[in-house]
Amino acid sequence: MNERVVVAPGAIPxxxxxxxxxxxxxxxxxxRGYWQSVLHRLRYDWMTIGFGLVVLxxxxxxxxAPLIAPFDPYQQSIVGRLKPFGWRGHxxxxxxxxRDMMSRLIYGGRISLLMGLAPVLIATVVGGMxxxxxxxxxxxxxxxxxxxxxxxYAFPSILxxxxxxxxxxxxxxxxxxSLSLVFTPAMCRVAETATAQVKNLDxxxxxxxxxxxxxxxxxxxxxxNVLGPVFIYxxxxxxxxxxxxxxxxxxxxxxxxxxxxxxxxxSTLRQSLYVDPLGCALPGIAIxxxxxxxxxxxxxxxxxMDVRG
Amino acid sequence: MSAAVEMxxxxxxxxxxxxxxxxxxxxxxxxxxxxxxxxxxxxxxxxDGVSFTLxxxxxxxxxxxxxxxxxxxxxxxxxxxxxxxxxxxxxGDAVGERGGVNVADLRRQVQMVFxxxxxxxxxxxxVQDSIAFGPMVNGxxxxxxxxxxxxxxxxxxxxxxxxxxxxxxxxxxxxxxRVNIARALAVxxxxxxxxxxxxxLDKSVEAQVLNLLRQLKRTLNLTYLFISHDLNVVRxxxxxxxxxxxxxxxxxxxxxxxxxxxxxxxxRALLGSRLSMDAGRRIExxxxxxxxxxxxxxxxxxxxxxxxxxxxxxxxxxxxTLGHWEDRSSHVAACHMTRPDSGHSLAGSA
Numbered sequence: 001m002n003e004r005v006v007v008a009p010g011a012i013p014x015x016x017x018x019x020x021x022x023x024x025x026x027x028x029x030x031x032r033g034y035w036q037s038v039l040h041r042l043r044y045d046w047m048t049i050g051f052g053l054v055v056l057x058x059x060x061x062x063x064x065a066p067l068i069a070p071f072d073p074y075q076q077s078i079v080g081r082l083k084p085f086g087w088r089g090h091x092x093x094x095x096x097x098x099r100d101m102m103s104r105l106i107y108g109g110r111i112s113l114l115m116g117l118a119p120v121l122i123a124t125v126v127g128g129m130x131x132x133x134x135x136x137x138x139x140x141x142x143x144x145x146x147x148x149x150x151x152x153y154a155f156p157s158i159l160x161x162x163x164x165x166x167x168x169x170x171x172x173x174x175x176x177x178s179l180s181l182v183f184t185p186a187m188c189r190v191a192e193t194a195t196a197q198v199k200n201l202d203x204x205x206x207x208x209x210x211x212x213x214x215x216x217x218x219x220x221x222x223x224x225n226v227l228g229p230v231f232i233y234x235x236x237x238x239x240x241x242x243x244x245x246x247x248x249x250x251x252x253x254x255x256x257x258x259x260x261x262x263x264x265x266x267s268t269l270r271q272s273l274y275v276d277p278l279g280c281a282l283p284g285i286a287i288x289x290x291x292x293x294x295x296x297x298x299x300x301x302x303x304x305m306d307v308r309g
Numbered sequence: 310m311s312a313a314v315e316m317x318x319x320x321x322x323x324x325x326x327x328x329x330x331x332x333x334x335x336x337x338x339x340x341x342x343x344x345x346x347x348x349x350x351x352x353x354x355x356x357d358g359v360s361f362t363l364x365x366x367x368x369x370x371x372x373x374x375x376x377x378x379x380x381x382x383x384x385x386x387x388x389x390x391x392x393x394x395x396x397x398x399x400x401g402d403a404v405g406e407r408g409g410v411n412v413a414d415l416r417r418q419v420q421m422v423f424x425x426x427x428x429x430x431x432x433x434x435x436v437q438d439s440i441a442f443g444p445m446v447n448g449x450x451x452x453x454x455x456x457x458x459x460x461x462x463x464x465x466x467x468x469x470x471x472x473x474x475x476x477x478x479x480x481x482x483x484x485x486x487r488v489n490i491a492r493a494l495a496v497x498x499x500x501x502x503x504x505x506x507x508x509x510l511d512k513s514v515e516a517q518v519l520n521l522l523r524q525l526k527r528t529l530n531l532t533y534l535f536i537s538h539d540l541n542v543v544r545x546x547x548x549x550x551x552x553x554x555x556x557x558x559x560x561x562x563x564x565x566x567x568x569x570x571x572x573x574x575x576x577r578a579l580l581g582s583r584l585s586m587d588a589g590r591r592i593e594x595x596x597x598x599x600x601x602x603x604x605x606x607x608x609x610x611x612x613x614x615x616x617x618x619x620x621x622x623x624x625x626x627x628x629x630t631l632g633h634w635e636d637r638s639s640h641v642a643a644c645h646m647t648r649p650d651s652g653h654s655l656a657g658s659a
Contacts, residue, residue, distance in 0.1 A: 202429035203439070206489075209387050210443035210496050211416045220442060224433040 041304040048300025051293045058290055062109035071100035073107040073260045082276040093279045095265065096272050101279055104260040105286055111172065111261045112290065115245030115254070116238045118176045123183030124234045130184070131191025132226060136199055136218060146192060149185035157182045161244050165253040175254040179241055190233045194226040228305055235298030239291030246287050262287050321530060323418065323499060324365075326401035332500050332532045333363040333419075338385055338395035344605060354604050355381040357556035358395075363500070364637055368526065368533040370547030370564060372540060372579065374601055378556040379536045383504045386534070387421055388412045400499075417447060420493035424505035426485035430477040436488045437462070437473035443496040454495075461491040464528075465521060483514035487521065494525065500532040508537060519546055540583050544568050549637060552576045555604055555612045558631055562640030572642035575613045611645065621645075623652045 042048055061068055070091065077098030084093050092101040134145035152160065164178035198204065198221070207217045246263025248254035255261035257268070265283040273280050338359045341352035356378045363369050371379050384390040386397065388405065396403060399418070403409035420443075423429035430439050440461060441454035449457065459469035465487040477485055486506065493501055503522070507515045523546065526533060537543050543550060543564070550567045552560040552575065560573040571577045581596035602608055602615055611629050614620040623645055631643040645651035 202423040202425055203431045205384075205389055206421065206423060206429055206492065207442060207446075209389060209416055209421050210446060210492075211413050212442070212446040216446055221431050221434075225431070228433075 038301070038304045042300065045300050045304065048297055048304075051296040051300070054289070054293045055297055058109055058293070059113060061106050062113050065103075065106045065110055069100075069103035069106045071103045073099060073103040074258055075099060082272055082279065084276070085278070092282060093276070095269060095279065099260075101282055104265060105262070105282060108260040108262045108265060108283065108286070109290070111255055111259060112242055112245065112263075112287070115172070115175060115179070115261075116242035116290075116294070119179035119183055119241050119245075120234050120237045122176070122180040123187045123237070124230060126180070127184040127187025127189075128191040128226070128230050131188040131193075131230075132195050132218060132222060134188065135192040135195025136214065136222065142192075145188070149188050152181070152185040153189075157240075158244060158247060161248060162251065162253060165248050170253050170256055172255050172259075175245060175248050178248070179244055182244070183237055183241065186237070187230065187233065191226050191230050194229045195222055198222055198225045232298065232302040232305060235301060236295065238298070239294040242287060242291050242294070321499065324400070328365055330365070330401045331362045331398075332365045332400060333386065333534075334396075334398040335362075335386070336360050336396040336398070338382070338397065339393045340381055340385055340390060341393055351605050354556045354607060356385060356392075357607075359553070359556070359558055360631070361551055361558060361561060363532060363534060365532055366530065367548040367637065368535050368546055370543035370550045371534065371536040371553060372538060372543050372550060373553035374579075375538065376601065376604065377553045378604070379538075379553055380504055381556075382553070383421060383502045383534070383536055386502060387416060387419055389421075417496055418498050419500045419502065420496055420498035421502040421504060422486070422489050422493045422506040424508055426482055426489055426509060427477065429489050430485060430492075432477050435474045435476060436480070436491075437469065439477075440488065440492045440495045443492060447496060457495055458491070461495050462488075464494070464525065465491045467491070481514075482510050483518060486510060486514075486518055490518075490521070490525070494529065498531070500534070502534045502536070504536045505538070506535075507542060508539060515542070522546065540568075540579060552579070555601055555607050557612060558643065559613065560640075560642040561631065562642075563638055566638075566640045570640075572640065572647050573613075573644045574617050574619055574646070576642070578616075611643075619646060619653075619655055621653055627651075 070089070077094065080088065080090070080094050080098040082094060082096055083090060083098075085091065087093055090100050090102070092105070095101055095104065130145050130149075134142045137145075155163070161178050161182045164181055165174055168174040168178065204217060204221055207221055212220075245254055246261070246266065249261045249263030250267040252267070255264050257264060262283040266280075266287070269276075269280040269283065338356055340356045341354050344351040344353060359378075359382060361369070371382065373379050381390060385392050385395075388397075398404065399410050399415055404415050405412055430436065434442075437455060437458045440458035441451075444454040444457045445451065459473060462469040462473060467484060467487055472480070472484065472488070477488070480488065486509075490501075490506070506522075507518050510518060519542065522533070525531060533546070535543065535546055547564045549562065550560075550564045551558055552567070552573065554575050560567060560571065560576045562572075567576060568580065571580055575597075578596040585591075597616060599616060602612070608615050608625075609628075610626055611617070611620070611624040614624040617624065627645070629643045629645045629648070629651070632641045632647075633639075641647075645653040646655045649656050
């Protein structure tokens with residue numbers, strides 16, 4: 001070889017044996033995966049951790065309700081109606097039928113969390129899939145999917161939820177279905193936007209150039225990048241879902257009595273507002289605390305996930 | 310296998326046509342893009358009748374201003390953009406035609422390195438997985454693909470244990486572009502299209518990557534189509550040069566020839582616009598004024614005539630052709646001045 005190729009420091013000649021001291025001298029940084037790095041950033045975010053712990057406590061309390069609840073949430077008492085805090089061992093008093101408030105609130109968390117998470121989960125899967133398909137497919141499929149979603153978008157979410165629940169009748173399952181329908185278009189749009197952004201990037205083209213099928217490309221290169229925005233949006237929807245579910249129950253379209261549901265409790269205790277204002281406020285406080293904690297945690301996670309580099 | 314074959318220094322088993330068969334022949338490739346929103350049927354003539362031959366083992370540099378169709382041409386060659394018309398012959402086989410080579414096979418043998426090293430790597434994927442993706446979709450097992458990725462990383466000068474598990478945002482521009490090259494090579498291509506592959510890098514890193522490309526070409530027996538707007542880079546790396554203007558080839562010839570004796574006024578203007586290291590040699594008058602005309606409605610006749618200092622009526626009336634080229638040493642230009650019989654007053658002087 002008469003032509004001496006100049007190799008800058010840090011690069012090894014391509015055809016030479018690899019020798020450790022010759023190779024790129026970049027400092028050996030600790031390499032983290034994406035989710036690892038998100039967790040790493042969250043570690044110093046005390047706000048998010050604090051509110052996350054509250055959410056965790058609520059979730060644990062809901063799961064372990066039979067172990068924690070001091071009384072049977074359905075046990076009524078004629079004499080013990082609307083009693084104040086601490087009355088005969090009822091830490092948070094009793095409701096209008098003499099049932100223990102604390103137990104009902106703990107059990108109510110189960111339904112509220114289910115109503116908060118299930119519709120979001122369903123909407124994420126269904127809407128996310130439709131969005132990725134819509135984003136990746138051609139103009140016709142995209143138009144068909146997105147314009148259908150726009151029809152749902154035309155209604156305010158609470159109105160749509162009320163309308164669907166009203167048409168299908170009350171009950172928890174119908175409530176979940178109606179809320180899923182409410183969230184799916186928004187989820188679909190987020191996924192579609194994220195997909196469309198990724199779709200035209202060079203690495204998708206490079207993947208196609210290496211002979212990958214569309215399905216393989218979606219699985220390996222699109223989903224991972226769509227997951228971030230979708231996850232962030234979904235986490236912010238949880239609190240909305242809890243609120244909407246409570247609203248439905250409040251209107252009598254969601255969970256039916258005597259199930260302990262926060263929205264329903266708020267609705268029935270409303271009539272005792274002048275007798276027992278504090279007890280009346282408890283379900284509202286539970287809804288408020290849960291949804292705001294979910295919101296703040298999702299905000300923190302969003303911040304940790306947004307950072308690049 | 311006979312003894313005669315074994316004695317040969319290196320024969321790529323995929324080399325069907327032999328050394329004399331060009332790697333790639335493009336004939337009258339054409340791709341027009343419909344203009345969105347214009348109901349009049351207006352089209353952008355991105356690539357308009359481009360023909361050239363890419364010989365085995367050479368580097369063909371493609372130069373031209375922004376928007377002249379260089380990148381569209383690259384995507385046409387890989388069928389990432391399907392040509393409207395024209396013919397593509399890869400190693401003697403027509404691409405995408407009955408009895409020829411299908412697009413999937415073509416893509417196993419022709420790979421591309423993109424300009425934007427950031428958007429051409431999946432930000433959510435460790436680079437070793439990005440590199441291993443190609444072999445994996447071509448039927449290798451996960452561990453095998455990972456092994457190939459590590460081998461290629463060594464070839465492009467990055468330590469696999471150190472750089473393999475990293476994410477793109479943890480790499481510098483030069484390192485990312487090395488990874489991009491590795492990704493292209495992982496499939497084991499015979500030809501690599503480098504679309505402005507070094508343009509986004511700063512000069513010192515650019516030189517490193519260029520040297521790397523030269524080495525890889527030698528060791529892996531590659532053929533390059535090197536697209537760039539940087540004439541100095543093209544001169545450094547190319548054996549032959551193809552000059553494009555508004556979707557057409559205006560000049561084609563050996564790099565040394567084209568750079569020393571450019572025949573097309575556009576090429577001369579491009580060469581005149583190069584910056585010099587010599588402080589005494591300043592560019593006094595701009596070699597080219599104005600923007601190229603719109604590719605939606607290109608000028609009649611010669612497309613360069615609106616900016617050409619030698620434009621005459623014949624340039625408006627007739628479109629000059631590139632003429633015939635025979636082999637690697639042919640030097641042709643699509644200009645009336647190069648044809649004695651064209652009727653141009655300066656004909657034959659160029």
